[in-house]
Amino acid sequence: MARRELPEINAGSMADIAFLLLIFFLVTTTMDTDGGLTRKLPPMPEEQLEDLPEVKQRNVFEVLVNANDQLLVEGQLMLVSELREAAKEFIVSNPSREDLPEFKLTDVQFFGEQYPVSKQIISLQNDRGTSYEMYIKVQNELVAAYNELRDELAMNKFGKLYNDLEEDQGDAVQDIYPQRISEAEPKSIGE
Amino acid sequence: MSKFRKKDGKKQPGISTASLPDIVFMLLFFFMVTTVMREVDLLVDVTTPNATEVTKLENKALVSYIYIGKPMGALKKTLGEEPRIQLNDAFARKEDIIQWVEMEKNRRDEAEIPRITWSMKVDSDTKMGVVTDVKQELRKANALKINYSTREVDKITD
Numbered sequence: 001m002a003r004r005e006l007p008e009i010n011a012g013s014m015a016d017i018a019f020l021l022l023i024f025f026l027v028t029t030t031m032d033t034d035g036g037l038t039r040k041l042p043p044m045p046e047e048q049l050e051d052l053p054e055v056k057q058r059n060v061f062e063v064l065v066n067a068n069d070q071l072l073v074e075g076q077l078m079l080v081s082e083l084r085e086a087a088k089e090f091i092v093s094n095p096s097r098e099d100l101p102e103f104k105l106t107d108v109q110f111f112g113e114q115y116p117v118s119k120q121i122i123s124l125q126n127d128r129g130t131s132y133e134m135y136i137k138v139q140n141e142l143v144a145a146y147n148e149l150r151d152e153l154a155m156n157k158f159g160k161l162y163n164d165l166e167e168d169q170g171d172a173v174q175d176i177y178p179q180r181i182s183e184a185e186p187k188s189i190g191e
Numbered sequence: 192m193s194k195f196r197k198k199d200g201k202k203q204p205g206i207s208t209a210s211l212p213d214i215v216f217m218l219l220f221f222f223m224v225t226t227v228m229r230e231v232d233l234l235v236d237v238t239t240p241n242a243t244e245v246t247k248l249e250n251k252a253l254v255s256y257i258y259i260g261k262p263m264g265a266l267k268k269t270l271g272e273e274p275r276i277q278l279n280d281a282f283a284r285k286e287d288i289i290q291w292v293e294m295e296k297n298r299r300d301e302a303e304i305p306r307i308t309w310s311m312k313v314d315s316d317t318k319m320g321v322v323t324d325v326k327q328e329l330r331k332a333n334a335l336k337i338n339y340s341t342r343e344v345d346k347i348t349d
Contacts, residue, residue, distance in 0.1 A: 011212065018215035025222035034254065035245040036310065036340040044330045080349050128320035132313050133240045135322070136339055137347055140242040147244055 037139055042182075059101045061090045061122045065138055067129030080137050087145035091177060093118035109172045110157065117176055125184040139181075146179045153177065235260035235277050240315040242341035253307050254338075255295045257288075259321060260314030274317045276325065285324045292332035305336075312340040 063083070064072040071078045073086055093100040095116070103116035122142055126135055150162040150173050158169055165173065237260045248254050258277040262270040276283050278291045296304050309329060313322055329337060 011209075014212040015208070015215055018212055018219055022215055022219045022222065025219065025226050029222055029226040034251070034310065034340065035247045035343060036239075036338045037242055037244065038246050038308070038336070038338045041326060041330050041335040041337055043333065043335060080347070126319050126323075128318065128323060130319040131315070132317040132319060132322055133315035135319055136240040136242055136315070136341060139339065140244055140341075140347065143244040 037136065037143060039139075039181075055121060056102070058099055059119045059121055061087065061120065063122060063124045063138060063142070065124075065126040065130045065134055067127040069131055069134040071138065080134075080141060083138065083141040084145050084148070087122065087142055088149055090122075091118060091120045091145060091149055093120065106175070108175045109168060111172060111176065115176065121180045121182055123182050123184060142181055143179070146177055149177050150174070231256070231258075231277075231280050233258065233277070234263055234266060234280075234282060235275055235314070236263050237312045237314045238316075239312055239340045239342055241344040241347050242339075243344060243347060245341055245343040248308060248310065248338060250306070253299070253303060254310050255292075255307060256310050256312055257325060258312045259317055259325065260312075261316070274314065274321050276321070285321075285328050288325060288328040289332040292329065292334045307334070308336050308338050309334045310338045310340050 062072075062074055066072070071080060071083065073083060074090075078086065090100060093103065095103065101118045101120045104119050105114040106117045107113045108115045108117070124138065124142070126138075147162065153176060154160055154162040154165055154169070154173050157173075158165060162170065162173055235258050237258055259274055260277075261267070261272055262275055262282075270282075276285060276288070278287065283291065292309075295307065299307065311322070311325065326337070329335070
């Protein structure tokens with residue numbers, strides 16, 4: 001009998017094996033990319049501070065959210081969709097207006113010495129009954145206000161969006177619009 | 192004329208499936224690379240709220256998760272509807288957070304500790320009370336870099 005060549009291994013089932021693995025990964029996969037609003041919590045005060053640094057009323061943008069998810073901004077009822085513009089107006093401030101924040105002349109790289117930086121602080125206070133959804137919406141709008149202002153400034157000065165700037169340019173923009181969102185020490189008023 | 196004679200009598204050849212494994216393997220590798228296996232079994236229902244200004248978490252290894260939400264399906268009967276805190280694989284009370292933070296810190300290199308992000312995956316129906324409590328505990332435990340997990344959308348409504 002003549003010697004026959006060894007038959008090739010049938011690779012037809014390779015596809016089945018690969019399909020099996022593929023389906024396994026398809027099922028177990030979770031495509032969600034993790035993201036969110038990053039915040040820095042203030043460290044716990046060592047002891048009860050009696051003399052907190054005084055902050056002038058005009059430098060503080062007061063945002064209150066009550067248990068019914070209603071928004072009170074600087075004493076006025078407001079919708080979430082209006083908050084961004086209001087916050088932006090406040091953060092930029094205007095030298096000719098008494099009710100908006102004061103300016104502090106600061107040296108900022110690229111922008112020259114004695115650049116007027118507004119002394120804005122946003123104070124956010126919520127009730128224990130506020131829904132988390134509402135809280136995130138408010139936080140989101142405030143962050144958005146800062147981001148938009150930074151983008152506008154970066155566009156004017158460098159012709160790029162804030163996120164595309166070089167590190168030192170980004171720092172300079174950040175020096176002009178520092179994100180100052182302060183959350184008041186939680187109060188428990190009638191839960 | 193042999194050119195034409197070939198045609199009759201013979202069937203059309205089937206499409207070769209030899210490249211099928213290659214295609215499937217390509218897909219397989221794509222999913223293998225992009226896949227993130229769920230590390231914990233969720234005991235609470237978490238639907239994170241929507242936001243537009245989302246920053247991505249860069250280093251997955253340096254993220255610890257806190258879940259807050261209503262107990263899931265079958266657990267509802269025994270535990271009720273109150274939002275619960277879940278750390279790793281088990282329910283926890285807010286008093287347990289400080290200890291858990293220490294454990295999570297010990298799991299990592301000392302140099303990396305300040306870079307740990309504490310991601311809060313909170314259900315959007317939760318009231319702020321429990322979230323505030325958790326935040327206070329995190330402050331006590333000196334875990335300050337937090338992240339409110341949200342889904343990214345183009346626009347949020349009132």
